[in-house]
């Protein structure tokens with residue numbers, strides 16, 4: 001047993017999540033024939049993509065031993081900015097860029113508070129969760145922004161298809177591959193793990209821990225913004241209350257993917273699987289006509305179960 | 315109490331680390347367990363105390379087969395185990411650490427008798443010659459002081475058998491002498507000790523018997539009075555290693571590389587001024603808590619200073635953080651490998667390349683191949699005992715962990731290497747390898763600063779010795795006229 005585990009090494013944890021995903025897929029498809037249709041699966045993927053994007057950023061944050069509770073508010077504020085710009089006639093790509101930069105700046109603010117201000121990540125992002133949400137309400141006057149142009153690429157971004165695959169899914173996969181590369185193959189990725197593994201040793205090894213953390217929180221902000229822009233394209237409006245409690249699904253995806261909340265261990269692969277588990281679960285429960293109230297209960301128990309099984313293994 | 319270990323075998327995965335080892339501890343004896351890094355000493359003691367379970371063999375206590383399930387059972391039997399890696403909770407006070415799991419309460423209420431425990435703690439520590447406030451956070455103490463707390467924990471249990479796995483690695487002479495007189499006293503009361511150490515002088519000073527392991531094999535048990543230093547080393551290593559300190563082939567005087575002027579951090583050290591030349595080995599001696607580590611950390615930019623200047627190669631520099639120091643060509647091997655030197659969950663490879671990752675990067679991608687060949691070279695050069703480079707450093711023996719830390723900094727090829735207790739927990743053979751390595755670097759023109767609490771070591775390897783006494787420079791001694799006495803005098807300020 002130990003020998004197997006040793007050989008699998010880090011892959012072991014992902015294997016666990018993978019088995020979990022397969023099990024849930026099997027159960028859901030056995031209970032409802034509609035689940036395993038191409039259409040429905042693409043639908044699941046499209047729903048997953050928003051949470052997955054946020055969860056990818058969260059993975060980096062959690063790998064360094066931090067947490068980002070403000071993702072939902074960053075999503076709302078940056079997507080409101082984009083919506084406003086587009087309503088004023090700015091074309092999509094410049095607006096997209098500005099939105100992502102806005103997200104990154106908000107994330108950088110988190111990062112600076114955490115590193116230079118030495119505020120605990122939980123507290124810092126809890127505060128900005130309210131601050132950014134407040135700004136969103138101020139900015140939008142509390143009502144949704146509509147009347148965005150019928151810009152073709154904007155419409156495509158949330159609703160379109162590319163080679164038969166929903167564009168949000170393509171976006172999510174591109175980001176996934178890029179981050180997978182960053183985490184596995186680059187100095188930045190290795191340093192991310194190092195910081196979570198032992199921050200003191202990392203500083204003493206000359207790693208610019210503060211800078212890396214600020215970058216990571218910025219990534220989290222930028223990805224939340226990206227997710228938000230997909231959302232407004234799909235809904236054709238920017239709701240000031242969009243993204244409320246999205247941090248919970250994102251954290252759940254990371255944890256289900258086997259990333260340790262104390263940092264240093266985990267993978268972006270795991271997070272993708274974790275996000276898929278949540279997506280399949282949501283979709284399955286809908287197909288099975290489970291009431292939304294019970295859905296919450298089931299989801300919560302699945303997360304607990306996954307973590308409990310994980311505990312037993314190590 | 316008599317303890318017998320018979321025919322003990324143990325494997326981790328496919329790696330067999332103990333082969334049918336025997337070991338007997340009689341009551342009232344101090345029994346040394348010796349062997350190179352990774353020989354299996356700690357593992358054997360962990361089997362005795364039920365931390366690990368043997369694959370084969372028996373643990374007999376007073377002739378009765380025993381298998382402990384947890385620490386509590388071990389303690390109830392009257393056995394205390396001071397682990398090689400400190401188990402101090404830095405966020406608890408000294409007293410809370412000492413009484414952990416044995417808190418004194420008012421009746422069954424769960425209300426702690428804090429005052430009383432703190433008072434007792436200070437008494438215990440005073441008995442060990444240590445005066446620290448029991449209400450201080452343990453994390454704020456030096457490694458040596460933390461080690462003394464571990465020892466005090468064992469004493470508080472009034473154990474009949476005390477296992478000490480490298481208790482003196484972090485201690486200076488004075489504390490070691492206090493510890494030894496304590497061992498003598500307890501021995502007379504029938505307490506027995508298993509004593510694991512890589513400091514040969516100590517073994518011959520305090521132990522009655524020596525059992526030697528090599529590569530997990532039982533080699534021999536000898537009465538100390540019937541054996542010699544060389545014989546023990548021979549049995550441990552399997553060959554003769556010659557002189558303990560490599561002969562220094564007269565170093566060339568050269569330009570000053572690093573100069574420190576009036577470095578002050580109030581409450582830690584004051585007006586520290588010294589220099590080290592290219593190709594020179596500067597030893598730094600002093601008592602525990604004298605401030606040596608803090609000075610080095612400040613030079614390396616890990617701790618702030620209130621005033622003072624640092625000059626490198628004739629230019630004044632400003633070092634605000636370790637990455638600045640590294641840029642100026644400094645390397646720093648910290649004293650506490652567990653919390654500052656290593657990422658325990660990382661593999662050997664990942665740890666070794668941490669400061670030099672950029673060297674293996676081409677077009678943003680880390681070349682695993684180049685990384686691996688560097689790591690293999692280092693494993694060979696430093697003779698690290700491991701199954702392969704992907705082994706997690708936390709499963710390495712203590713001495714081999716230390717070598718990984720060393721390798722990590724050698725890769726950076728610094729112009730000035732600061733080593734804080736570099737041979738702590740390292741076996742005789744490997745110590746010599748490290749000394750040779752330091753000389754080799756010095757011969758190549760690297761300036762070397764080595765902080766060490768091991769007095770014979772400082773005397774044996776330094777070209778010049780700086781003594782720190784209570785946060786101030788106590789004085790400098792040249793190699794020619796350095797004696798242990800002279801250094802101790804300077805260290806204690808003549809007290």
Ligand SMILES: Nc1ncnc2c1ncn2[C@@H]1O[C@H](COP(=O)(O)OP(=O)(O)OP(=O)(O)O)[C@@H](O)[C@H]1O
Pocket residue numbers: 326331349350351352353354355356357358398699700709710711712713714739741
């Ligand atoms: N938990 C573990 N998993 C895998 N291998 C281990 C584990 N613990 C110890 N080992 C291996 O067992 C061997 C013996 O280790 P041990 O710690 O007993 O050595 P030691 O004699 O105490 O050395 P040192 O003097 O360096 O402390 C080493 O090769 C080590 O890598």
Ligand SMILES: [Mg+2]
Pocket residue numbers: 355356357398479711712
């Ligand atoms: Mg050991």
